[in-house]
Amino acid sequence: MRILLPSLFVFVFFGCASYPKKNGFQSIETIPKKILNPYFSDISNDYVYKAKIEAFDKTFGGLFIVKKLGPGHHRLVFTTELGNTIFDFTFQGDDFKVNRILKEMDRQLLINILKRDFKALIEEHPQILQTFERKGDTVYATKILSKKHYFYYSKGHLNTIARVKHGKEKVIILFSKIKNSLSEEVQIFHKTFPLTIKLNGI
Amino acid sequence: MDKILGFSVILASRLPSRQVSAGIFASLLLNFFATSMLSAQINMSTTEAKALKTSVKQQADATTTITSDFTQYKHLDFLSDDIKSKGELAFKAPDLVKWEYIQPFSYSIIFKNQTLYINDDGDKSDMDVGGNKIFTQLNQLITASIRGDLFDDDQFDISYFKKDGNSLVHFLPKDPQFAEFIKAFHMTFNPTGEVIEVKMIEPSDDYTQIVFSGRETNQPLSDADFTP
Numbered sequence: 077m078r079i080l081l082p083s084l085f086v087f088v089f090f091g092c093a094s095y096p097k098k099n100g101f102q103s104i105e106t107i108p109k110k111i112l113n114p115y116f117s118d119i120s121n122d123y124v125y126k127a128k129i130e131a132f133d134k135t136f137g138g139l140f141i142v143k144k145l146g147p148g149h150h151r152l153v154f155t156t157e158l159g160n161t162i163f164d165f166t167f168q169g170d171d172f173k174v175n176r177i178l179k180e181m182d183r184q185l186l187i188n189i190l191k192r193d194f195k196a197l198i199e200e201h202p203q204i205l206q207t208f209e210r211k212g213d214t215v216y217a218t219k220i221l222s223k224k225h226y227f228y229y230s231k232g233h234l235n236t237i238a239r240v241k242h243g244k245e246k247v248i249i250l251f252s253k254i255k256n257s258l259s260e261e262v263q264i265f266h267k268t269f270p271l272t273i274k275l276n277g278i
Numbered sequence: 279m280d281k282i283l284g285f286s287v288i289l290a291s292r293l294p295s296r297q298v299s300a301g302i303f304a305s306l307l308l309n310f311f312a313t314s315m316l317s318a319q320i321n322m323s324t325t326e327a328k329a330l331k332t333s334v335k336q337q338a339d340a341t342t343t344i345t346s347d348f349t350q351y352k353h354l355d356f357l358s359d360d361i362k363s364k365g366e367l368a369f370k371a372p373d374l375v376k377w378e379y380i381q382p383f384s385y386s387i388i389f390k391n392q393t394l395y396i397n398d399d400g401d402k403s404d405m406d407v408g409g410n411k412i413f414t415q416l417n418q419l420i421t422a423s424i425r426g427d428l429f430d431d432d433q434f435d436i437s438y439f440k441k442d443g444n445s446l447v448h449f450l451p452k453d454p455q456f457a458e459f460i461k462a463f464h465m466t467f468n469p470t471g472e473v474i475e476v477k478m479i480e481p482s483d484d485y486t487q488i489v490f491s492g493r494e495t496n497q498p499l500s501d502a503d504f505t506p
Contacts, residue, residue, distance in 0.1 A: 122357045126383045128398065137385060137398040143356050151356050157363075157385050158377070159352045159478065159486030160459065176482060179458070278382040 095226065095240045101208035101215055109204070112216060112227050113234055114257040116198045119144045125262070125275035127154065132270050138162060140275050142198065150198045151175075167195060189271065193264050196220050196237055197249060202227075253277075319446060322438035330438065330445050331429050333471035338425040344369040346424075346493040350379075354484045367490075369424045374504045377420070388506055389420065395506035402506055424473065428465065444468055457481070 096103070116123055127140035141153045149168045155161050164175040172191050202218035202225065209215070214229040220239075228236035233254050239247040245267055253260035260277040322330070345368050352361040365379040378386040388395040394405045422428040429436060434449040449463040458481060466475040472493060479485045 120358065122359055122361075124361055126385075126399075128401070135398070135401065135403055137396065139352070139361065141354065141357070141361070143354075145356060153354060155352065157379060157383075157387070159350065161480055161482070161484070164482070276383075 093243060095224070095238075095243045095245075096206075096208055096215075096217070098243060099210065101210050104207050104209045104214075106204055106207040106216075109201075109216070111200050112202060112204070112218070113198070113200050113237070115234070115251060115254075115259045115262075116142050116144060116150060117200050118257065119146070121258075123258075124278055126278050127276075128274045129154075130270075130272040130274075136162075139278075140273075144198075148200075152194050152198070163190070165191070165194065167198060189266075189269065192221055192223070192239070193247060193249075193273070196225055196239060196247070197262070197264070319439045319441045322440055322445070326440070327438040330447070330467065330471070334429070334467060337471040341369075341425060341495050342371045343497055343499045344424055344493060344495050345497060345499070346490045349489045349491070351487045351489075352484075353487065355482075360487075367424065368499055368503055369421070370499050370501075370504065373421050374501075375421055375424065376504050386506070388504055390504060397506050404506070428463065434463075441466070444474065 111117055121144075123142040125140040125142075127138050129136045129138070137157060139155050139157065141151075141155070143151045145151055146168075149166075151164070151166050153161060153164045161176055161178075163177040163181060166173040166175055172195070174187060177187070199220050202220050204216050204218055205224075206217040207214065208217070212230075216227040216229070218225045218227060224240045226236075226238045226240060227234055228238070233251075235251050235254075237249040238245045247267065248263075248265045250263045250265070251259035251261070252263075258277065262273075262275040264271075264273040266272065345366065347366055348364070350363045350365070352363075354361075363379050363383070364381040365377070367378065368374075368376040373389065375389040376386060377388075384397075384399045386397045392407060394407050396403050396405070428434070428447075428449055433452055435452060436450075437448045439446040439448070445467040447465050447467070449465070451457045451460060451462075460478050461481045461483075462479045464475075464477040464479065465473055468474050473490065475487065475489050477485050477487045
């Protein structure tokens, strides 16, 4: 017991060390930021991407469409190249609505995964819990749908959103080819589930 | 139309007298255009519908191959603009179809021996759709749409119209499972009975419109033209 307790302490301390600690983040003062994610924030823009979804060794192609319809209000649609709708979701404030989903995909588990991924993808100003600095980059700890999300800023641009649970990354969203508040390339990787979504602006 | 007329009257009543006549004139003009717009699509008689079916069937039977360019417009009500893509299609009787998008992305799909062959910008995959009712029907529909020979009363409620010198046919799938996927097909035929436009309407009323151009028939096509 004497030996067990200290080793348990060591395990708890290092094994469950917080995500910021593990990654060497330095806490800094939070300066309120109006928009944390600008990539789907322009109401006049139709965001259209060619999409590749890889799930369980299968690949599906299609068009991924995002439209901002008002403050905190987005519509997200995935169609085949031929134009048939696979799913169609609305995010409005705290509400989430499935307007349409292909019967074969109408599974609550899958819908919940997509809901979490897409909410994190489009959320413009989540509540900032804490701000960190790492090697000149700024990292914002936020909460989206009651889960911790870290927004990584480098050279003034948001390049990564990491969803973290128990100090471990579960989902990574990468933004690249950034031009004028538009991310031409977006990739969503799941680390504990065989699902990857790759989007290329068209 | 009542709305247009009502609006014109209100408009006229608020104008000084000299402008009133101009207002009435504008309203008459508006109503004239509204009427002619409404009359642009009129029902076909049974005889005319029969004649169309015969000419399309003859056209389809005499067709061994088709190549055509197409422009696709994906309309979603909430978007500012339709999503436009362009490509080429090739058909070889009885049921080989290659549908290839070139702009703004590279993607092709081949229907061959109950299998879908997909080439997504170099990533190749295939899918056995023999056992999938929706895909089998979709394949039949795509083949039939290209040839124009979709007149199956068992599968569709069909209505016939004349529009701008062409024929417009509405096909409403009878199978509820299919209707959940596509609510209606609207096909436009030119006077020689060739398909020039297909509109696939979803239950939400959003639609995909495909406009064909540069169609060539009965040019030799080899099986190599249908390799993924």
